[in-house]
Amino acid sequence: ALLAAGHRLRAQDLGGLTAVGITAVRLRRRPRVTIVSSGDEVVPPDREPGPGQIRDINTYTIGALVREAGGIPIPLGIAPDREEPLRALAARAVSEGDLAVFSAGSSVSVRDITATVINGLGRPGVLVHGLSIKPGKPTILALVGNKPVVGLPGNPVSAIVIAGLFVVPAIAALLGLREPPRRTEVTAVLAKNVNSVPGREDYVPVRLLWQDGILRAEPVFGKSNLISTLVRADGLIRVPPDANGIPAGEQVTVRLF
Amino acid sequence: ALLAAGHRLRAQDLGGLTAVGITAVRLRRRPRVTIVSSGDEVVPPDREPGPGQIRDINTYTIGALVREAGGIPIPLGIAPDREEPLRALAARAVSEGDLAVFSAGSSVSVRDITATVINGLGRPGVLVHGLSIKPGKPTILALVGNKPVVGLPGNPVSAIVIAGLFVVPAIAALLGLREPPRRTEVTAVLAKNVNSVPGREDYVPVRLLWQDGILRAEPVFGKSNLISTLVRADGLIRVPPDANGIPAGEQVTVRLF
Incomplete structure (x- = not known):
């Protein structure tokens, strides 16, 4: 074979194919990734939020990451924090998607609802509920039949970090x-x-700036519900689980967005 | 402003916009990049080449690079090596494109035709004709009015290398x-x-492989008309103009495709 299965076609590969007269190739279908936001407090972004309400962010940030990774985002809308309506949307998400992504409400009771609903959809159900990662503790990883399901934290920053760690590689695997x-x-x-706290893996947003000929990574501190911290950041640094932090002046590897 | 002009919208930026209820933004239009292949010997890839003929590769490789860089490729077909028909297609390329890319025939006489045709389309015309770059010597850089025009070498490997150096940054500038x-x-x-030869900048395709825990870059040697050399490569290394080569064992920076 000119190119092995699982190869991402680059410009020169198209050239190599046309050079030998191959003008059509069988490609892996782009995975369909269904996205469900949940939370009684979440409203569509074109609506003015009332007291205690917030606009849906995760549908759009996760949709962009899915598209960038080669998947087709299929937003299914916002589910309230009750088992019945969430179950209906979740069942649709699992049946219509090659991968289903839920962005759960942030309170513990709501996360439990998401896990209960996923477990009710089929076996084996929830495999992982909670990770030693910051931000991203309330993550759910599940399988319904052979369909992968990811339950992201509701906080927008956590949702993006966890989607980068689990949703993006899952799409690559499906591709x-x-x-x-x-x-x-x-x-x-x-x-x-x-x-940082030993025993936990931390991801910290940083802004890059050149200063006196040195590229410096400046941590952008902020709550994980503040998407603006990531808007101001250029990338993430990882603090490994066996460290209790990284002192200023150390060399760090910045994974750019 | 939440985001400055010239910012590439990332996932979190869409989140930052929806967070404040902005559901529509004004974006820079994707540049239209017209692509003309030329050469009496060049036939469309679905046709069986006769003696001395080759299939058109550059329309497709350059098209893929344009799309990847954020432009819209507009292939205009193959022009013969005569001024009249090439002029007609070139005029269309400059009027329909925000950037026009020609992939000229490889012989000197044909390159001269391309330069003559570009000069005939308007001022200032050809600014650069020939570069101390290997592969890529016969490159043409031109302006017709305020429209940038790039004349790529006909050899497929040279065309990809030079498009990476000039077409991709031009699209970024237009964006x-x-x-x-x-x-x-x-x-x-x-x-x-x-x-290498001092006074000339060289780009050498390399294949990456791990060996005994060391990442090694193995040069993929081959003629610049053999697209297969790039198909087998993972990236390029640059030999600066003041060097007469790089010895085995040196650390090199590999720019991945």
Whole structure:
């Protein structure tokens, strides 16, 4: 074979194919990724939020990540925090998607509803409920039959970080790619101390800036429900689980967005 | 402003916009990039080439690079090596495209025709004809009015290398991006000597392989008309103009495709 299965077609590969007169190839279908947001407080972005309400962000950020990874995002809308309506939408998500992504409400009771609903859809159900990752603790990883299901945290920053760690590689696997997608990485000098708790993997957004000929990574601190922290950031650094932080002045690898 | 002009919208930026209820934004239009292949010997890829004929490769490889860079490729077909018909297609390319890309025949006489035709379309015309770059010597850079025009070498490998150096950044400029697109780079140990001529910038395709825990970059040697050399390669290394090569064992930066 000119090109092995699982190869991502680059410009020169199309050239190699046309050179020998191959003008049509069988490709792996782009995976359909259904997206369900949930939460009584979540309203569509074109609506003015009332007291205690917030606009739906995750449908759009996760949709963009899905598209970038080679999948087709299929947003199914916003489910309220009750088992019955959430179950109906979740069943549709699992049947219509090659991969189903839920962005659960952030309160513990609501997360439990999501896990209960996923378990009710079929076996084996929830495999992982909770990760030693910050942000991203309330993540759910599940299988309904052979369909992968990811329950993202409701907080927009956590949802993006966890989607990068689990949804993007799942799409690459569904695409049959031999290699996971590569994110551009740069090396920089950490500009401020980053604290962490041993036993937990931390992802910290950083902004890059050149200063006196040195590329510096400045942590962008902020709550995980503030999407603006990621808007101001250029990438993420990872604090490994066995560390209790990274001191200012250390070299760090920044995974660019 | 939430986001400055010239910003490439990432997933979190869409989130930042929806968070404040902005559901529509004004975007820079994707540049239309017209592509003309030329050469009496060039036939469409679905046709069986006769003696001395070759299938058109550049329309498809350059089209893929244009799309990847954020442009809209508009292939205009294959022009014969005569001024009149080439002029007609070239005039259409410049009027319909925000950027016009010609992939000229490889013989000197044909390159001269391309330059003559571009000069005939309007001022200032051809600005650069020939570069100290290998592969890519017969490159033409031109302006017709305020429309950028790039004349790529006809050899498929040269065409891809030169398109990466000039067409991709031109599209980024037309998109108004503040930063040129970043290609992923990795550091590797050169596995074989690479020879070069001082005064000339060389781009050498390399294949990456892990060997005894070391990432090695193995040069893929081959003629610049053999697209298969790039199909087998993972990236390019650059030999700067002041060097007469890079010895095996040196650390090199590989720009991945």
